[in-house]
Amino acid sequence: MALRLPERVPGLPVLALVLLLLPLFLGNEFHLDIATQIALIAATVVGLNLLVGYGGQVSLGHAAFFGMGAYASAILTGTYGWTSIPALLCGALLVAVLAWTLGRPILRLKGHYLSMATLGMGIIIAIVINNEGWLTGGPDGLAVEPLTVLGAELSIFDHYSLLGLEVSGAMLWYGLAALLLLLAVWIAQNLVDSPIGRALRAVHGSEVAARVVGVDTSHYKLLIFVISAVYASVMGSFYAHYTGFITPQVASFEHSIELITMVVLGGMASTYGVILGAVLLMLLPQLLTDFQDYEMMMFGLILMLTMIFMPKGLLPTLSEAVRRLRPRPATTPASGQE
Amino acid sequence: MNQNVQQTETSRDDTARLTPLLEVRGLGKAFGGVHAVDDLSFRILPGEVYAVIGPNGAGKTTLFNLITGLYQPDQGEISLKGEAVQGLPPERLARLGMSRTFQNLQICMNMTALENVMLGRHLHLKRNFLAALLRWPSLRASERTCRAQAEELIRFVGCGDYVDADAAAMPYGALKRLEIARALATQPSILLLDEPAAGLNSTETAALEQLIRKVAAGGITVVLVEHDMKLVMSISDRVLVLDYGRKLAEGTPREIRDNPDVIAAYLGG
Amino acid sequence: MFAEFLQYLFSGVTIGATYALVALGFTLVYNASHVINFAQGEFLMIGGMSTVSLLAMGVPLPLAIAMAVALAAVLGVALHKLAIAPARKADVITLIIITIGASIFLRGLAQIIWGKEFHAMPSFSATESVNVLGAVMYTQSLWVLAVAGVLVLLLALFFTRTLMGKAILATSMNPGAARLMGIRTQFVLMLAFMLAAVLGAMAGIMVAPVTLTAYDIGIMLGLKGFVAAAIGGMGSGVGAVVGGLLLGIAEAMTAGYISSDYKDAVAFLLILVILFFMPRGLFGARVAERV
Numbered sequence: 001m002a003l004r005l006p007e008r009v010p011g012l013p014v015l016a017l018v019l020l021l022l023p024l025f026l027g028n029e030f031h032l033d034i035a036t037q038i039a040l041i042a043a044t045v046v047g048l049n050l051l052v053g054y055g056g057q058v059s060l061g062h063a064a065f066f067g068m069g070a071y072a073s074a075i076l077t078g079t080y081g082w083t084s085i086p087a088l089l090c091g092a093l094l095v096a097v098l099a100w101t102l103g104r105p106i107l108r109l110k111g112h113y114l115s116m117a118t119l120g121m122g123i124i125i126a127i128v129i130n131n132e133g134w135l136t137g138g139p140d141g142l143a144v145e146p147l148t149v150l151g152a153e154l155s156i157f158d159h160y161s162l163l164g165l166e167v168s169g170a171m172l173w174y175g176l177a178a179l180l181l182l183l184a185v186w187i188a189q190n191l192v193d194s195p196i197g198r199a200l201r202a203v204h205g206s207e208v209a210a211r212v213v214g215v216d217t218s219h220y221k222l223l224i225f226v227i228s229a230v231y232a233s234v235m236g237s238f239y240a241h242y243t244g245f246i247t248p249q250v251a252s253f254e255h256s257i258e259l260i261t262m263v264v265l266g267g268m269a270s271t272y273g274v275i276l277g278a279v280l281l282m283l284l285p286q287l288l289t290d291f292q293d294y295e296m297m298m299f300g301l302i303l304m305l306t307m308i309f310m311p312k313g314l315l316p317t318l319s320e321a322v323r324r325l326r327p328r329p330a331t332t333p334a335s336g337q338e
Numbered sequence: 339m340n341q342n343v344q345q346t347e348t349s350r351d352d353t354a355r356l357t358p359l360l361e362v363r364g365l366g367k368a369f370g371g372v373h374a375v376d377d378l379s380f381r382i383l384p385g386e387v388y389a390v391i392g393p394n395g396a397g398k399t400t401l402f403n404l405i406t407g408l409y410q411p412d413q414g415e416i417s418l419k420g421e422a423v424q425g426l427p428p429e430r431l432a433r434l435g436m437s438r439t440f441q442n443l444q445i446c447m448n449m450t451a452l453e454n455v456m457l458g459r460h461l462h463l464k465r466n467f468l469a470a471l472l473r474w475p476s477l478r479a480s481e482r483t484c485r486a487q488a489e490e491l492i493r494f495v496g497c498g499d500y501v502d503a504d505a506a507a508m509p510y511g512a513l514k515r516l517e518i519a520r521a522l523a524t525q526p527s528i529l530l531l532d533e534p535a536a537g538l539n540s541t542e543t544a545a546l547e548q549l550i551r552k553v554a555a556g557g558i559t560v561v562l563v564e565h566d567m568k569l570v571m572s573i574s575d576r577v578l579v580l581d582y583g584r585k586l587a588e589g590t591p592r593e594i595r596d597n598p599d600v601i602a603a604y605l606g607g
Numbered sequence: 608m609f610a611e612f613l614q615y616l617f618s619g620v621t622i623g624a625t626y627a628l629v630a631l632g633f634t635l636v637y638n639a640s641h642v643i644n645f646a647q648g649e650f651l652m653i654g655g656m657s658t659v660s661l662l663a664m665g666v667p668l669p670l671a672i673a674m675a676v677a678l679a680a681v682l683g684v685a686l687h688k689l690a691i692a693p694a695r696k697a698d699v700i701t702l703i704i705i706t707i708g709a710s711i712f713l714r715g716l717a718q719i720i721w722g723k724e725f726h727a728m729p730s731f732s733a734t735e736s737v738n739v740l741g742a743v744m745y746t747q748s749l750w751v752l753a754v755a756g757v758l759v760l761l762l763a764l765f766f767t768r769t770l771m772g773k774a775i776l777a778t779s780m781n782p783g784a785a786r787l788m789g790i791r792t793q794f795v796l797m798l799a800f801m802l803a804a805v806l807g808a809m810a811g812i813m814v815a816p817v818t819l820t821a822y823d824i825g826i827m828l829g830l831k832g833f834v835a836a837a838i839g840g841m842g843s844g845v846g847a848v849v850g851g852l853l854l855g856i857a858e859a860m861t862a863g864y865i866s867s868d869y870k871d872a873v874a875f876l877l878i879l880v881i882l883f884f885m886p887r888g889l890f891g892a893r894v895a896e897r898v
Contacts, residue, residue: 058700105883111699112643116837117882119830120875127875131868187471194470194477195456195463195484198449202457205446209454212406212444213524214432214461223467253830257707264704269448297715304690304708311697 011272012186019178023171032170033156034286039177040239042278043184045262046271047231050188052260053268054197055224056204057107058115061122062259065095065229067129067251069236071136074144074246079135084148088237092230099229100222107221122256130248141247144240156242173242180238181275184231188271191227200224201269232259265306267313276315357420359384359528359559360405365414365424367397367404367583374400376583378414382528387550387560389570391594392580393603398563399441401580402532405561406438407431418528433461435527439517439534441563447506451497451516454505455488458523488523495519495549511542518549522558529553531562535569547573571595579603610741615863616856617739621748621817623855624755625651628810629832630839630847631762632803638779638842639799642691642702646710647807648829650679652717654808655820659726668731676808682713683804687797710825717822728815751813758809759848762802766844775799779842807832827871834874838881840888850889853877 019039026032048062072091076082082090106117129136136142146155154160154176158169191197202210203217210217240246249255258281266277284302288295310317358381365378374397382388390398403409405416407428416424418434426434437458446454463484469477492501495515500508508516514534521529534550535543543566550573554560564570570577571591579586579600587597594600629647636644654675661671690709694702732746766772778785778795786792811820811828818824835854839846854874862870881888 052700058703060703106879109882109886112637112841113837113882113886113888115643115703116833116878120834120878123830123875124872124879127869127872190473191470193473194481195460195465196467196470198453198457199460199465201448201453202446205448206444208408208428208440209444209446209520210457211408211428212432212438213458213520214429215457216429253826260700261704261707264700268698268700293719294715296718297712300708300710300712300715302708304705304712307697307701307705307708308690308694311694311701 012182012189015185015272015275016182019181022178023174029168029170032174034282036170036174036177036242037239038279038282039174039181040235040242041259041262041282042275043177043181044232044235045259045266045274045278046181046184046188047228047235048259049263049268049271049274050191050200050231051224051228052263053270053274054192054204055200055221057221057225058118058260059122059225059228059256060115060119060253060260061125061256062118062228062232063253063255064122064125064251065099065232066236066239066255066259067246067248068095068098068125069233070144070240070246070250071129071142071236072233073237073240074142075135077145077148077241078143084145084237084241088234091237092233095229095233096226099226103222103225103229104218107218107225119253119256122251123253126248126251126253129251136248139248141245144244144246146244147238147241154241156244177238177242180235184235185271185275192271196220196223204269261303265303265313267315267317270313270315273313273315277313280314356383358382358417359419360561361415361417362405363415363417365401365404365416366412367400367409368412373583375404375411378580378583378585380578380585380588382559382561384527384559385554385557386575387554387562387573389574389577390561390563390580391565391567391570391577392586396580397583398580399532400583402438402530402561402563406436406530432524432526435525436530437521437524437526437528438530439514439521439532441532441536443510443513443517445505445513445517445520447504449505451492451500451503451505451508451512452485452488454516455491455519455523456484458491458520459484459487461524488519491519491523492516494522494552496545511538514538515546515549518553522553526558528559528561531560531564533563533565535564535566543569611863613740613742615859617742617744617748619856619859620852621745621751621855622814622858623852624751625810625814625828625851626831626835626854627848627851628755628758628806629828630835630851631759631844632806633832633836634839634842634844634847635775635799635803635806637836639775639796640691640695641699642706643699643833644686644691644800644803645703645706645829645833646686646713646825647803647832648825648827649710649713649717650683650804650807650825651811651814651828652820652822652825653679653682653713654811655728655815655824656717656721656726656822658812658815659728659820660721662728672809672812675812676805679804679808680801683800683802684797686804687800691800692793692796710829714822714825721822723822725819725821726815727819728812730816745817747813747816751817754809754813758806762806762844771798831874834878837878837888840890843888843890846888846890 022035023032026035044066048059051057051059069091072094073084073087076087076090077084102121106114106121109117130139146153154169154172156169156173160167160169160172199210199215199220202215203220207217236250262277262281263274265281266275267273284299285295288298291298360382363379365375366373367375390401392398400409404411407426411424414424415422418436423431423434446457464477464480489501492498495518497512497515497519500512505513535546538546547569550560574591576589577591577594578588579594581603586603587594587600629651632647633644636642657675657678658671661674662668686709690705694705730747731750734746736743736745766776774790775795775798777788778790778792782792831854835850836847838853839850854877857877858870858873861873
């Protein structure tokens with residue numbers, strides 16, 4: 001069932017407002033830090049949702065693209081002295097080329113074979129990052145230079161004056177992450193609302209139907225695979241600059257699973273749903289730290305229960321419930337059939 | 339092809355004389371040794387309503403899947419408007435003006451009725467990637483036109499009540515017509531309908547008959563696989579009878595009705 | 608030179624037999640329910656870890672093994688009853704996430720009970736190793752091979768000779784028809800999960816003396832088993848065994864001749880290459896898509 005209830009609300013301004021007001025409620029720098037990380041990961045997941053939620057193509061290896069973006073930025077700025085933006089673009093280009101090359105054979109596969117292949121691709125990339133220590137620092141990780149924009153360095157440890165106001169670097173980073181998330185959502189929604197997005201959703205709905213009306217389905221699958229990979233790469237670059245230190249964990253299988261879990265948990269093919277998924281999945285470990293040893297078990301349990309009782313994901317299930325509470329207009333054609 | 343579009347009355351002589359819109363020669367397809375379609379040849383003229391009938395398992399749907407590129411033929415040729423098209427994928431055939439519906443519906447249940455039909459306009463839309471990414475005004479205008487055309491088609495097939503309904507919430511009969519609307523949205527020169535009346539009640543079938551007549555009157559060649567003999571006999575210009583993947587008979591509805599082989603196959607089958 | 612090759616072959620076949628058992632578990636569950644059970648690897652961990660604990664408590668080895676396997680079987684049934692059956696109408700990807708949730712849950716549980724450190728299990732035989740043509744063969748490898756062989760044989764007999772086995776096959780081919788024929792498909796599904804858990808636990812117990820065991824060994828072993836099953840073509844029993852052995856040998860040869868750093872990459876490289884050329888694995892059915 002297409003979920004349009006939340007999409008009909010002017011979602012983007014609401015999201016912008018939430019992101020704008022959020023810092024007022026965040027008590028300290030630690031909360032701000034979590035919010036910044038969530039925004040960057042949420043933007044990644046909005047891209048992944050284009051592939052998984054709208055296109056119906058499973059990727060169990062997307063963290064590899066995130067990791068490649070992160071490492072490309074770290075290595076090009078650190079080892080080779082590039083500035084941030086060219087490094088980020090170079091990383092994105094690299095990822096695009098790789099995703100395009102690997103995507104062609106991979107996306108011919110269906111179902112579990114597709115899961116298997118994307119999983120394999122992701123793990124191989126993670127192993128390479130782990131093993132090629134001369135370039136990546138290996139399992140010990142790699143320090144990353146702060147982000148430089150137009151010659152100015154953006155560090156979370158500094159303070160800046162902006163329009164006469166004293167603003168902390170952490171707050172500026174939060175603002176940047178929020179802007180990136182809004183941009184990610186805007187682009188994703190534009191794409192979904194276009195003929196390209198329709199073709200993509202048709203690939204999910206009925207690939208045969210899409211083909212007989214002239215949709216070159218393999219072309220669109222590949223296109224969206226590359227787009228979602230570039231989303232991950234760009235956000236990986238920002239993430240690396242933000243955290244200042246990365247380990248192969250960013251590209252790992254576990255991270256890939258986290259990303260796709262955010263999509264499924266929040267609600268596939270619902271842009272705001274997957275953002276909710278990212279928020280919850282990243283807050284959960286924070287909330288569970290009190291359980292210490294039981295953290296992992298609780299996490300698994302919550303994940304399992306949510307998916308069993310809300311197989312369509314959180315937001316679609318919630319908005320379905322809201323829709324049921326509201327009395328239906330009597331003339332809705334969808335309600336008066338059979 | 340245009341000079342032939344007005345031809346609605348066809349006879350044996352025309353079949354030989356006119357350039358066929360679709361021609362099938364020596365077509366064959368086997369699955370694990372079973373010949374689903376075997377050495378089959380026929381020609382379909384522009385503007386005619388051509389029905390394919392036969393008992394279950396006679397190879398009708400396989401034939402449709404071969405013509406529309408979903409299956410690769412083992413041997414034989416298919417030409418559309420004089421161009422060899424066997425082995426081309428469905429998305430290429432759509433560009434050449436071929437469209438179809440399915441016996442077991444192929445509707446995108448994750449979309450609305452309107453979106454399903456707008457999907458049918460795919461080939462006729464601007465699909466510039468950057469324009470889509472940045473929501474350029476030209477793209478928005480083209481989407482508005484597309485929406486209007488799709489709405490009109492939905493009304494044309496008689497689903498006007500369901501324009502904004504989720505496909506998943508629509509009744510079966512409406513979905514069958516929605517599929518025709520989507521096929522028409524591609525502006526085909528040839529439309530293949532696979533059991534359009536299956537599962538419909540008599541009122542719905544009557545409405546379907548009117549719809550097919552309207553489509554054919556618009557100059558679109560219609561090929562249909564159908565079990566409902568009353569429908570077939572009333573709207574077809576010519577009928578092809580398949581049995582075990584082979585041609586048992588071909589001719590006008592009257593000729594088919596009187597053909598002893600056909601009677602034997604149906605009564606003895 | 609040859610001794611070296613033989614050495615790699617021994618270790619490859621040993622680990623390969625383990626993969627084969629995991630892959631068979633995947634195949635069983637996949638055939639019965641079309642679910643890819645990402646928690647399959649955890650049964651190896653449960654089997655190995657509980658045996659280690661029971662041995663430490665002074666339980667004799669055969670009894671310890673039986674109890675560990677029984678525990679895994681119960682968990683397998685519980686996984687089906689509590690997690691898979693309630694969600695059987697969900698999307699493939701949702702089911703994948705559920706089994707991943709189950710796997711994280713079991714790993715978390717194991718971490719609480721057994722901690723994060725590695726646990727060693729003694730070899731089953733007093734003699735640790737024998738010399739074969741200059742290569743060292745661990746007696747435990749023989750145990751792994753023998754047990755795997757017997758299990759595969761039993762499984763083959765089960766599917767060809769018993770009514771229950773045939774019922775599982777029937778359910779995998781056509782659940783609707785099987786139900787009409789009076790087969791209780793839910794029971795069959797449960798049985799498949801239980802058998803898969805037993806296979807996994809046995810593999811985990813047998814291989815523990817060779818590789819050590821820890822709360823998180825299930826991830827990689829499970830993924831490798833999944834790869835082995837996919838190499839063979841999901842759903843083919845013979846394919847799973849061949850895929851497992853092939854994978855084990857390829858890994859051992861890579862570790863020996865190329866680089867042990869890239870040992871874990873072999874499985875995934877292999878599966879990519881195979882899927883690129885044979886999109887349904889080595890033994891997968893080639894069916895025309897019906898529309």
